Amino acid sequence: MKLNRIVTVSLLALALALPLGFMAHAEGEPIPGAPTAEQTTTSRLVYGLLSDSRYAYRPRPLDATMSSEIFDHYLESLDGAKLFFTAQDIARFRAHEPGMGDSVRSGDLEPAYTIFAMYKQRVADRVAYARALLEQDIFDFSGNDRWEYDREEAPWAADAAALDALWKQSVRNDWLRLKLAGKKPDEIRKTLDRRYLNMGNSVAALDQEDAFQSFLNAYTSTVDPHTDYMNPRTAKLFTQSMSLSLEGIGAQLQKQDDVVVIREVIAGGPAAMSGKFKAGDRIVGVGQGASGAMEDVVGWRLDDVVEKIKGPKDTQVRLDVIPGEATLDSKPVRIVLTRARIKLEEQAAKSEIISLPAPASGGADKRIGVIKLPAFYQDFEGRRSRHGDYTSATRDVARLLQQFRADGVDGVVLDLRNNGGGSLNEAIELTGLFIDKGPVVQVRESGGRVSVEGDRTPGVSWDGPLAVLINRGSASASEIFAGAIQDYGRGLVIGETSFGKGTVQNIVPLDRWPANEGDKYGHVKLTIAQFFLPGGSSTQNRGVVPDIAFPVTVDAGEFGESTYDNALEWRQIAAVPHQRYGDFAQLLPKLEALHAERVAGDKEFQWWSADVAEFRAEREKKYVSLNEAERRAERDRDEAKRKRRQEQRKALGLALDPLAESSTDDGLQAGERNVAEDAAREKAAEKRPDPLLRESAAILADAVRLLNNDRQLSAQVLPESTVPGRWAQ
The missing domain is CATH 3.90.226.10 (2-enoyl-CoA Hydratase; Chain A, domain 1)
Known part of the structure; x- marks a missing residue:
């Protein structure tokens, strides 16, 4: 099966490429086997809508064929690169395959949550293995080994040992990239250990709502590639993107390790008008109004922090901010802003x-x-x-x-x-x-x-x-x-x-x-x-x-x-x-x-x-x-x-290329670079x-x-x- 994963994006890919979206409380939350009443109702509503020809352009019967497709799409959304599950895992999951359609129809999501829980465990296993490799003597690069990164059409790894072999090459490639960028072994080891730890924390932080949305989209994508389910928060973000406006402080945020960092201050917004913010500053606390309790948001999911910062225009929010040049244990500066409607020009x-x-x-x-x-x-x-x-x-x-x-x-x-x-x-x-x-x-x-x-x-x-x-x-x-x-x-x-x-x-x-x-x-x-x-x-x-x-x-x-x-x-x-x-x-x-x-x-x-x-x-x-x-x-x-x-x-x-001097691969991922410098490079790219x-x-x-x-x-x-x-x- 070949799917261009736009709707059912791999959650791992999101965790790696967009840590800002899924970084959360360090320990995360377990995935309970029973759905909430709202999730059961939602699943039934989605099924009713997509099986009705009055609404859907191409309704499909929720039969055995579709159950099999839901199963495949769900696995692809979780582990599209086939780097976590083994063939043995897939064989065990097959028992759930015939009932995937019934799970959607009835709202009984326990099978989907069981697979999701195993996904989280397998990611934790792989992260532990990758971090352990950093202490081993495997970083000789004089041979003819290679890292075969495109695994879309590859079979599932037979067992954990086969996955070990894949991950060993992946970790070696990560190490080699940093070495070529001029990093020393101790620095490489520290960077990669933090990278893998963050990846593990990102996936560990995925909760039941993430599992629910992923599974429902495995169903919707079997109807057609452009039918999606959006939970209330995702729907709000979609509306915001279409209207090019939001109500908040006027700052683009991203996650870096456990802290939310300001990537860009939006011109004309409250943050810019205050003159107290710059790219690289870190937000460690948020309080509502003039006297609401301050909440320590270190380690929170980015979307949870954003929800705290955004709010109706003309209301106040208090932020504890540590300047980008200061150490994280420095005393934060408290800044009070009045929210406004921001146009995303x-x-x-x-x-x-x-x-x-x-x-x-x-x-x-x-x-x-x-x-x-x-x-x-x-x-x-x-x-x-x-x-x-x-x-x-x-x-x-x-x-x-x-x-x-x-x-x-x-x-x-x-x-x-x-x-x-x-x-x-x-x-x-x-x-x-x-x-x-x-x-x-x-x-x-x-x-x-x-x-x-x-x-x-x-x-x-x-x-x-x-x-x-x-x-x-x-x-x-x-x-x-x-x-x-x-x-x-x-x-x-x-x-x-x-x-x-x-x-x-x-x-x-x-x-x-x-x-x-x-x-x-x-x-x-x-x-x-x-x-x-x-x-x-x-x-x-x-x-x-x-x-x-x-x-x-x-x-x-x-x-x-x-x-x-x-x-x-x-x-x-x-x-x-x-x-x-x-x-x-x-x-x-x-x-x-x-x-x-x-x-x-x-x-x-x-x-x-x-x-x-x-x-x-x-x-x-x-x-x-x-x-x-x-x-x-x-x-x-x-x-x-x-x-x-x-x-x-x-x-x-x-015209000169403004990125000609900085185009060499630095071996880093987006969340690992200096935020202010990375944002400046992004702006410079627009002038190429x-x-x-x-x-x-x-x-x-x-x-x-x-x-x-x-x-x-x-x-x-x-x-x-x-x-x-x-x-x-």
Whole structure:
């Protein structure tokens, strides 16, 4: 079975990659065998919802086949890399496999909790083994050993001895990385011992609610890849991410060892306005209001600490803070803040203008406006309240387009790379900024009824040249927008084939059925429909294919809708009438030729293409060598390449890479680095040269020049009767 684990993410991976989410009380809590009354009710509600064709697009019977899939998905969510359970464990678990469907239907979750408890025990066993290895003489790297890290398709280890062999190589790889980074043995031993201890504490801290959500998502993911269960806390975080706002102090937090650390102070928030916080400061105590008891939060889960710090605007919170440069046993400083509503501006649409000199063959300089849109966000509650002031991706983009018109740019590139989607309504309204009324998406419900959603507002916000930049990470709403622009012939689509998610999800609060006043049962994000473009094609599985293609960074077999074992198939329905603004077929060969000629002399594009090829070759290996001389030679080649490129940038007058001096592997994980320095590197990464964006702007500028200079070609590409604006002047 091959699952692209986006919904059922390995809990271990979360513990390792995002210790901020699952770090908790050091001893953790045992997983009791009996579910709570709320969990039993929730399980039954989720089953009722997903088995009802009035709600679910593709309901499935909870039969033996589905029970087996739930079992497999649950094990994958816990131990996707097959580093904890043995084949012997799996054989024992098989007794629970036939009853997994009944567990969901009845709310009897004891089998799932039994497996989860064993998972926690097996992680503790592995952590103890890894820490013990640090004291052994196993760190000779002169042989030909290797660490085969990709175990997705590997069989379960036969027994504990087989797992020992795997973990020995993993620990040796961790040690070698730190050694290559210049760390001494005592420092390496200390770093890795702390790393493994933190990993063990992270998993030990997972509680019954974590087990419950993981198991229910093993069920929901068997229905389809994009149906999720969200407990009340997760649902609140989802709403926050979509609205780009929260009520709190305005600080991004992360967990480092046992302490919550400030990673970034958000401009304009109470923390920033106080002038008393900086990246790296540690929060060790939280108190509510002017006189509420101070609670020592060292060792708490990050999400528990965040819940204490956040709260309604205009209320007070007291924080005990130890500055980042002080020792942890220093006396904390007490700071009182008044909470406020924080806008997460960093995640909103942003713009820039790229200036392109005229080519040697002649023509005018061009200025291309770029809008980077990371998500199709919308404040759902704010929109429902009808007070008019709500966060909206479309509103933000419209404002940026207005500024571009004032600046007189020659074209606009909308950058949707790695935009995983969001609000369907925003995708429709955003398309309406570029077309003068018409259908944007066809929505097919489970019963076969097709409705058409589109732009009903006359006029456009931008009537000039347009390009849309996509990659494999562009999904869902991004594909609706890019596909509609392509169907209308309104703009060029550039980049890689997109993700291929062609389904529509809706958020259903489970508390509506028991008529509960609070939020006890959480929400389900379930697939309710499949969408089709105005031309009748689905993006499902196939994605949006660009007009001008860049080298593929990741194969469809590695990432995207096609990697899900239960994804809906591609299909097509009848087209709906829609205006065709242009047909770029005659223009594309000329643009391809100009693109190929330009990138042949574009050092940065060549470097990027070479790095992609190298990355793909490394991924194909699925292992790393444990020979020190070989690894050191690889590292030296990488460092020499970075230095050489930086010197070439200077010689050619190109923008320097702000990360060129810090790109060497330091052997550390995110939570082990200096927080302030790591945050600064993250900010610097945003300023790295982006040859793909610049080339996309150049392609659009080529299109404008070609259509301006060749009236016959312009008439073929943009018939005068349907020209939407200033493509050709």
